[in-house]
Amino acid sequence: MKKPLDPATLAAHAAGALDHASGGVVPALQPSTTFTRDENYDLHRPDNIYARDNADNLRQAEAVIRALENATDTLLFPSGMAAIAAVFRTLPNRARVVVQTGIYWGTTQWVRDFCARREVTLIEADAAELAGCCATENPDLVFVETPSNPWLQTVDIRQVADASDGVLVVDCTAATPILTRALDHGADIVMHSATKAMNGHSDVLAGVLSTRNADSSIWGAIQLDRKTAGAMLGPFEAWLLTRAMRTLPLRVERMSQNAQRLAEYLLAHDRITDVLYPGLPHHPGHAVAQKQMHGGFGSLMSVLVDGRREDTLAVVGKLQLFLRATSLGGVESLVEHRHTIEPDTGIPENLIRVSVGIEGIEDLIADWAQALDVSG
Numbered sequence: 001m002k003k004p005l006d007p008a009t010l011a012a013h014a015a016g017a018l019d020h021a022s023g024g025v026v027p028a029l030q031p032s033t034t035f036t037r038d039e040n041y042d043l044h045r046p047d048n049i050y051a052r053d054n055a056d057n058l059r060q061a062e063a064v065i066r067a068l069e070n071a072t073d074t075l076l077f078p079s080g081m082a083a084i085a086a087v088f089r090t091l092p093n094r095a096r097v098v099v100q101t102g103i104y105w106g107t108t109q110w111v112r113d114f115c116a117r118r119e120v121t122l123i124e125a126d127a128a129e130l131a132g133c134c135a136t137e138n139p140d141l142v143f144v145e146t147p148s149n150p151w152l153q154t155v156d157i158r159q160v161a162d163a164s165d166g167v168l169v170v171d172c173t174a175a176t177p178i179l180t181r182a183l184d185h186g187a188d189i190v191m192h193s194a195t196k197a198m199n200g201h202s203d204v205l206a207g208v209l210s211t212r213n214a215d216s217s218i219w220g221a222i223q224l225d226r227k228t229a230g231a232m233l234g235p236f237e238a239w240l241l242t243r244a245m246r247t248l249p250l251r252v253e254r255m256s257q258n259a260q261r262l263a264e265y266l267l268a269h270d271r272i273t274d275v276l277y278p279g280l281p282h283h284p285g286h287a288v289a290q291k292q293m294h295g296g297f298g299s300l301m302s303v304l305v306d307g308r309r310e311d312t313l314a315v316v317g318k319l320q321l322f323l324r325a326t327s328l329g330g331v332e333s334l335v336e337h338r339h340t341i342e343p344d345t346g347i348p349e350n351l352i353r354v355s356v357g358i359e360g361i362e363d364l365i366a367d368w369a370q371a372l373d374v375s376g
């Protein structure tokens, strides 16, 4: 066997996507929703029938992700939530699921509602208690997120995989497949909101699932659900995503370097009481992150300001380069006051979630320095 290609090589070449019809080095955008048959009623290409089944531009993006994840199969969805919903919809009524607490709020909200309506027993467990909980609760499915958004808690994927016979699904959005290949650590299915760093340019909404075992019954059910329930990503979005992922390894490397530098700067600042970032040695999940994340600790962190709501909003308001907007993983740095968005879920009023982009680090540090300067 030949040595597998470096992720940077796979990504730069979009896993070999070329346009054979024109000779172009970039794949063509193919928006057709339907495909012709010849005079004998045979399809010109047996894999192209109708755009809800599959499409060339989706296959191209999926091939890149499949290679980066070391997966046997990958499916794109029109959002991260659509991907999560496709997984949970495969559960029979009265199934048992264990879901981590303090994860992406949209997931928690949707899963609670879904489980209540379908009489699915939902057991919520803190990152630190997950493995123990899986061992005693005998779940059919376990859903974890590492590092978690916005608490930056880390979960030892291998430990949870060993503790449970249920299907282990890991939302690895904040890590990206460049830093963590969750399937190699024992996950059965890895999920990403490709809206975030995978696309990285804040211009595509997409989600993706990849599996270690494409022959499993749950994967078959997910494939069928996408096709029959119709949660397909459009070809233009898939084409943009393929284009964006050519630079994914570069972007993740730069964002992680910037985030590490900014986290260290902010932790040392006397107006900051704590910085939640797995790359910092004092972070409770640092050892797990070191084991499970390779080449950096990602672009996401949460910063606790020494003060109350109004002091925190004043800092956020003074930032000039960090745009005040939700989302994460883009080339441009963003901040969000999560408590304003989800006031009733225990997010502290002095927490600022930060997504660090690829800008010059000295500019980013200078922006925080002036925003934290009480004399100015």
Ligand SMILES: *Cc1c(COP(=O)(O)O)cnc(C)c1O
Residues within 6 Å of the ligand: 079, 080, 081, 082, 104, 106, 107, 145, 149, 171, 173, 174, 193, 194, 195, 196, 205, 206, 207
């Ligand atoms: C954004 C996000 C999602 C949801 O993805 P969408 O593409 O917005 O539907 C799920 N998990 C995490 C960790 C996220 O950050």
